[in-house]
Structures are given as structure tokens and as C-alpha cells.
Amino acid sequence: MSAATPPTPSRRERPARKPVERRAFLRASLIGSVSAGLGGFALGALGFLWPRQGDGLFGEVILGNARDLAERIVGERRPVLVPEAALSIISWDPSDGIAAxxxxxxxxxxxxxxxxxxxxxxxxxxxxxxxxxxxxxxxFECPCHGSRYNKYGEWTGGPAPRGLDRYVSFIDGEGNLVVDLGSPVTGPARTANALEQAREGPSCVDA
Ligand code: FES
Known part of the structure; x- marks a missing residue:
């Protein structure tokens, strides 16, 4: 008489899992959300504290022939970026009464x-x-938290409290655009979009 062979299991037995205790779950959730919050804060603080391009320029700075700059901006449909001063030159229409x-x-x-x-x-x-x-x-679209501004720097969405700040500028006697970096102007309020401009195509930054 042969010994009885134990039945072969049809699939591997898995060790029983311990149920997650409610308290442990809550603790892990709390740690996760606090870490995410601190990470976001640290990123924002780094962006704020990091030395900006343009921090070495002061006072009135000549940016070039005003008519040439205007022609380039209108022709290329993009602002002229001045990295040394951390600013962008845009064009606007002073014949528009609201804009003026x-x-x-x-x-x-x-x-x-x-x-x-x-x-x-x-x-x-x-x-x-x-x-x-x-x-x-x-x-203009901010890659950090998705704030967006139309081409005049007016706020159109995201967590920013207002439109982009700007600087006083004027044309000198030789026809040059001069920016006064010593005269910053606070950006327009969220509700004060004088030059409303709808988005003209796909965004570059996810909201
Ligand atoms: S830094 Fe937060 S949206 Fe620009």
C-alpha cells in the first residue's frame, strides 16, 4: 500500500496580508501631505531667493532704437527679451483710449x-x-505654478495676485527706448485688464 501524496496546490499560496490600521494610514497620509507642502514651499522660496539676471543693472538703461524694437516685436509677433535686465519689451497701441x-x-x-x-x-x-x-x-506662462499673463502682462489665470510688474520707460532725444529700472510699477490688478487679449493657440505650460 503506497503512502498518500499531498495534493499539489494549483497556485502559490500568498502569506496573509495584515490589514492597514486606520491610525497608521492617517499618519502616512499626514506625513505625505506635509512633505508635499514643504516641497512646494521650498521650490517657491528657491525661485524667490535665487539671484536674478538683471540684479546688477540699476537706473536708466538704453535698450536700443525704439522704432527698430517696435518693428521687430510686431513683425515677429514676440516680445524682445532683455536677459541682462530680466525684462521683456512688448508693444501696445496708445491710440486705443482705454490703453492710453x-x-x-x-x-x-x-x-x-x-x-x-x-x-x-x-x-x-x-x-x-x-x-x-x-x-x-x-x-507669458509661468512654469512654476501655472500663472498666465496675456501679451501685455495682464493676469489671465493661476495663483499670481496681479499682472506682471513693469518699469517706467520713455524715448530719449535720439529715439532710443530707455527703461528706468529704479522706477518699478506694480502690475495691474486681476480685474483691471485694459488690453484684454484671448489666448491664440495651445499653452506651453500645463495649468
Ligand atoms: S511663481 Fe508661482 S505661478 Fe509663477
């Missing part, structure tokens, strides 16, 4: 219908990240 009322006194006027404005794109008003231009949307 909102921006006319502080920004350069080249002709009756062409003005120039120097936006501080080196420091997002949210936590200080640089804000690059997005050619497809024709907006």
Missing part, C-alpha cells in the same frame, strides 16, 4: 499708434520664478 488711460503715462510712446512697455518677466508676482513667453498662445 491705463498705461499711457508711464510707458514709452513711439508713434501715435505704437508704444513700448518693459515688463518684469524675471519675477512672477506669485513666488518670483522667471516667466517665459509662449509663442503658440501669445501669452
Amino acid at each position: 488711460g491705463a498705461y499711457g503715462g508711464q510707458h514709452a510712446v513711439v508713434t501715435d499708434s505704437v508704444g513700448l512697455m518693459c515688463l518684469d518677466t524675471g519675477a512672477c508676482p506669485h513666488l518670483g520664478c522667471a516667466v517665459p513667453w509662449c509663442q503658440t498662445s501669445q501669452w
Whole structure:
């Protein structure tokens, strides 16, 4: 008489899992959310504290022939970036009464219908990240937390408290655009979009 062979299991037995205790689960969730919050804060603080390009320039700075700059901006449909001063030059239309009322006194006027404005794109008003231009949307879009600004630096979305800050600028006697880095102008309030401009294509940054 042969000994009975134990039945072969059809699949591997897994060791029984211990149920996750509610308290341990809550503790892990709390640690995860605090870590994520601190990580976001640290990133923002780094962006704010990191030395910006342009921190070495002061006072009035000549940026080039105003008419040439305006022609280039309009022709290429993009701002002229001035990395040394951490700013972007955009064009606007002073013949538009609303625009003239909102921006006319502080920004350069080249002709009756062409003005120039120097936006501080080196420091997002949210936590200080640089804000690059997005050619497809024709907006400025912040890669850090997704704030967006139209091509005039007016706030269109995201956590930033206002539009992009800017600097006083003017045309000198030789036709040059001059920016006064000693005269910053606080960006327009979220609700004060004088030059409303809709997005013109896909965004470069996920919201
Ligand atoms: S730094 Fe936060 S949205 Fe720009």
C-alpha cells in the first residue's frame, strides 16, 4: 500500500496580508501631505531667493532704437527679451483710449499708434520664478505654478495676485527706448485688464 501524496496546490499560496490600521494610514497620509507642502514651499522660496539676471543693472538703461524694437516685436509677433535686465519689451497701441488711460503715462510712446512697455518677466508676482513667453498662445506662462499673463502682462489665470510688474520707460532725444529700472510699477490688478487679449493657440505650460 503506497503512502498518500499531498495534493499539489494549483497556485502559490500568498502569506496573509495584515490589514492597514486606520491610525497608521492617517499618519502616512499626514506625513505625505506635509512633505508635499514643504516641497512646494521650498521650490517657491528657491525661485524667490535665487539671484536674478538683471540684479546688477540699476537706473536708466538704453535698450536700443525704439522704432527698430517696435518693428521687430510686431513683425515677429514676440516680445524682445532683455536677459541682462530680466525684462521683456512688448508693444501696445496708445491710440486705443482705454490703453492710453491705463498705461499711457508711464510707458514709452513711439508713434501715435505704437508704444513700448518693459515688463518684469524675471519675477512672477506669485513666488518670483522667471516667466517665459509662449509663442503658440501669445501669452507669458509661468512654469512654476501655472500663472498666465496675456501679451501685455495682464493676469489671465493661476495663483499670481496681479499682472506682471513693469518699469517706467520713455524715448530719449535720439529715439532710443530707455527703461528706468529704479522706477518699478506694480502690475495691474486681476480685474483691471485694459488690453484684454484671448489666448491664440495651445499653452506651453500645463495649468
Ligand atoms: S511663481 Fe508661482 S505661478 Fe509663477
